[in-house]
Amino acid sequence: MGSHRNALVAAVRQELAEARGTARAVLAAAETARGEAQHRKGLVREAYATCLNQLAAARETARDDIQRRYRSEAVRLAGHLRGLATVSATGAAGAPWRVWAPSEPEPGGRPGLLRIGTIAFEETAALPGLVPLLDAAHLHLAGPPAVLDQVITGLLLRALGSTRPGDVRLTVYDPEQLGGILAPFAPLSPSLVGPGALGSLLDELVEHICRVNEMPGPRTEPWRLVVLLADRATAAEMTAVQRAQLDRIVRNGVAAGVHLLVRGLDLEEHASVERIVVSERTAYCDSLGPLAITLDPPPPADRVAAFCKAAADRLRAGPAPAKLSDLEPPKFWAASSAYGLPAPIGDCTDGTMVEVPLGDEFPHALIGGPSGSGKTNLIHVWLGSLATRYGPEELALYLLDFKEGVSFARYAPGSRDPSWLPQVRLAGININADREFGLAMLRHLAEELRTRSLAGKRHGAGTLAELRAADPDGHWPRIVAVVDEFQALITGRDAVAEEAAGLLEDIARRGGPQGVHLILASPDTIGVQSLAGCFPLRIALPKARRILPDDNLAAAVIPRYHAVVNTASGAAGANRIVRLPDAGDRTVWRTLQRRLWRSRPVGCEEPRLFDGNAVPRLPAAYRAAASTLEPGSSPGAVLGERIDVAARPARLRLGRMPGRNLAVLGARTDEACDVLSAAALSLAAQGPAHFSVICLAPEAERAAARLVAELPVADWYDSSDVTFDLPAAEVPHYVLGYALDAAGPAHRESLRALLDTGPERRTHVLGWWRTVPRLRDDLGGLNAGFDAIGAWVALDVPGADLTPLYPQPGGPVWYPRARRALFFDRSVHRTPEVIIPYEVNSDHT
Template identity: 30%
Template structure:
């Protein structure tokens, strides 16, 4: 316990000491700290004072510099502000002036392109010949402040420069974005229809004449909605597609036509060469494609699934091809799934109907603005404008591709060889390519052409004929031209101085056409014999081995060839066989057949097996039926052809894949005649020798001056034993029709028919041709007693005597009063020769013009005179005439007589006397009269400029064209030749 106490006390003492020591050390430390703190504080206060003084000095300096910089900046800012304000005012002024100028230009263009309807009726206005960029639909009006992106200038002067409002015309991009979609409910339909009518009239006026084609669907209105536009069909059906379509099947067919057109434009015209039809048209020039507008009211009424699918295709591809859609649709209606109107909206101007019979533009920029359509014309103005459009389109319908496209340059005339292939340019295909007719290779050997009246078929025939003659020499190609129709298309080729021409038939008879086929068949056989003889199989081989032996390609062109088959007779059968042979066998021998017709339908046509051999088809504007016939059963492309000269060239037997649209070149009559004169001059310059061609002009009388035998007799002075009385040209390729005046019974000539001038012409040509074959002087000189019974007040009186008057022979004109004297003279000579048994005396010809007028020669029905009186006075004139008919020919005395009818003939002569006319010419008469004279009714089917010659000795009849009265200068030239001594 004590120890514990001591220990505690010791600890307390030690603790107290330690506390005292700690307290002393702490105080000492505190004193030291306080001293250092005072020192530091004093030092800090000193430094703070120094820093404060420095900062105040620096602040003062920097403040002074900032004040200077601020002042400078403010001066610069004020200067820049002043400059910017001035520039902004100037820019504002310039922009406002430009805006006003642009608005004025827009207004001026819109006014010029789409003036008021009344101004369109002003006589000074005319259609544009180039497609304008756009046409006006209406306008939108907007306040300027609604368009501004910021506040207006504070300066009232600048504010006054800005227009208060803008009137912006809404234009339809005609060439590239010419579609229009109007969306409205049934309540707004009438206003929408009126708007479409106005827009269509604008388009028709803005587009060059004939270059806007409408296809209109009006399934609910049944055509009433656009009936006024049908006024255009009075001028050109193609402007409105013939009619307004309302039925589903018709609408689908028209959509098919449009899609086929689009396919054709893309594949044949645009390809990858042109971005749009507008770009193509700028190059194509005169063969530019028209723009087509598909107008649809009340979509989707009466649209089938197929029609909707085709419409979708048109919307998708049509704009590039110039096919645009103007559609009136009900947005609440159920649309076909095949048609997505978003496609049309993207390619069209879209108008949406609004309450109150107004419209707005479905455009992000203009959607809040009201669209104001242009006012519609009055009914009278609309009718007058449509009439003007139709007239201008009718005048502009002819597209003329220059003949320079097909003719060779001067240095290339007659430069082509057709040994391997015949190539004839005939027009333009597309913007720059020439279309050629190519024959001689593969199956391209023969051609079939069809085109209705006014389609340009005749022009095509002229083009290929003249172009072939310009490119190829006469040794390369020759032509046989036959025209069955009532026209003279081939008459310019009948000059006789064109070395390429072998035969020309104008308004030909079937028999003459058949004779040309027979001639070509003979040529085919001749060439076949040559091939076999020389061991060749084609024209190219023959020409290569025998270049100096001419063998041109022969081209037979028959226009209206179906005339061959209008009657089921021998001519039709022979023609069918010969055409089939030429078509099947002609290819190897360079013989090509080209058949043309206005229509291939009907009962009278060529056998389909023959047509099937003609691989080249050229279809011009024709009906849908003919399109199938000339092309193929699934190829109706020709029905879409609308303008003259627009055609389809197909060398694949009419299959769709062979279609090549083109435009036939244009050749005016004057230009054609100039080409033919050039060819005649060229042939004369090169002294081309060629066979004289054969001519047949069925719509005119024959020309005696073309009688080659007559010229030959005159030139050579030949004196045949049995001279021939030339009557006319046969309807076949042979020598002229003539009556042989043999010195034997029955060799008299009788002409019966009511055409007095034709009869006089045949008598005149008989006298002239007989005179040429006889001496005009000397003991063998022929004598002619020409009795003209024509009444003196008849215009024909004296014409026969005038026609034969220049001849140097003993030709005695006899009036009707002296007819018995002439008969008695001939009868006296006959008796003298008979008594002397002289049958070789010089020929005497008694010509009786008009037996029915020569009453003094008429036989007596009842003869009560006594035989002693007869013996005292001699035989009567009628008996003398009968004796001449019976006994005269064997003694060289012949009778050539004309009588108007069989009735008059039987009153003038009895049957035994009539039987002495072994040579008979019949003009048109009844079947009974024809049978009485030649025991056949052939003369009943004769027309103008036709007659039948019957040779009783041969029992043969021959159809021919009688000669016209010869020109006096021609007879005088013959007379001069006859009086010129022959070497």
């Protein structure tokens, strides 16, 4: 008897040790492989059922004193089991109803087991009784219909409450009560299938499974949870075809995310079917063997209704955007851009990040969406993701916004925030009326492309990666040019649109291998189809038109803060739906930008900010004597700022050649005075000079007086003593005339003589005439030539009125606009250029 008892003790001890070892091994594996959620769920699920059965077997084998002796071992094993249950049924999937609340899975997490009751052990407190469902099994329930309906209600609430709203689509077949037993779920708008429609439902499910299985990559469709509440008539009337379709769903549905909860209808024997047999208060299921599960009471009806209403409200509002911080890499600026600029812009439905593969294979991107769809937000998100991965040595950004807004101003230093994004080289805002600035940026990129091409030929390199390897000491970052509302730049029938379209097409075709990339955003591609072929990478926002082909309707159904990423020129099979963060929180963005700004390398220059609504002031270097001219060089009068990338001044060289005079034309007094003042002050800063200021317009007297006060040597003339018979000076002499057309016929001969012969004597006239006809009168009338005026600045003068001063018939294409002028120097220009007159005479300058 003693030997028998010892053998029994040894057997029980061995069984308990094996069960405990299995639990510990599974817990260690789950902790180590935490990131592999689906694999972990499978391991924990198997371990949970295995350990429960081993514990039950040990309990049955042990007797009396043996059971007491190993009670502590059983308690410890039960603790491990409780830990496994907690891992496998987290939050709403396993919480008791008294503390139940909905919970969402972590990004990348997969569904676990669902609680239906508890399993009692004498050695320890009750353990949760869990069954598989989503991504694991179909459930076949047998027993009293009223109890089964309560179990089904609880399972549905746990499945819906532990997933995101919209991740599970509910379908109910209920020929007797037409879904009445699931009435609390009505706010979620489940699909109700009535009598006679079972065959159609099964056919639709089979087609859905086939379609999901044919899709490349991971499944993105929501789970289909199909509740079949069959009666005797349904089972008796099923045809052979319907039975075959049901068997196909059983065999293939789980892999495609289609799951059945069946009551009253037999299912074929298959590994994916979990059978649950229910009595009044107890249930047995396949995975737990002989262990009895004491069923939980049904969830309170008011709690089910409240949850479904809240979930429906969230579903209608659309999912909350992801966080901008979710896109940040573990370490800033650790990535190399040698082969591309892949960066995530959001997550997909299962929480995994979606990368945009900008680089050699997909060199450019086209973004489409109507106004208000989130194009600017997407650009901010993308730039933030790029800026955290690639440092200023790896990435250079050029940003243009042709909307009436300042969305890119955040990347440049401002009065409230001195930080800037270190990768940004240029930002243009409020440029909807300044297409010339967009053209200037494209010219700059074309020149950079030419430079890289020549460097590649010298080093025998055909791509940027090869050039960087052959020239490691060179500075070759990838360049990304972002143009929002780019269609404003290339639509129209003028020289700017024609040249811009040609440059865009050239950069799009040749820029990728050299590391020059375009991101173009537009509400519609109409009018720009010639460029669309260069952009296989497309990103469509809600309600986008013509960005994707007509047979790709994905953009029509996605909600706010979502986008369709497509790398096959819009082909429907290449769609990836991405959920975008909200980059509108300026506090969050400012915090990120300041972190990057503080880490900027030594010598990192702040970006050039061009604001179309801002008026540049005359730089201090042109207001005071800062330098003298080099021998043999001609003085240069600064007239305004050129609309280009480098913010260079527009200069007029005043040498000893005929015609080296300037005419400022137009009726805008303030701007005309600013042009003359900027010219005079910049000339005075270049060395000794004599100035004669003639003011014949009362509205210009204040500006003229300020100029005289600031010039080192200046004579003042007004209408009482106006004269153009000025004495010769030993230094350059500049005659500044305000409203010279008011001098009258008595002074025309002397004015004409000064214009004709003055430049040879180093005397130059910089005068303001309020109209072109008045200038013509002063030069000799209708048949007079304009040779004495070698350069002019037109303010509010239409292009057609400038025909007499322009070498080509019809005059220049010029539509006057505020604080812009057309500058033409016949010794330099083939066509006029638009400039911005500096602000000189305002009170704060």
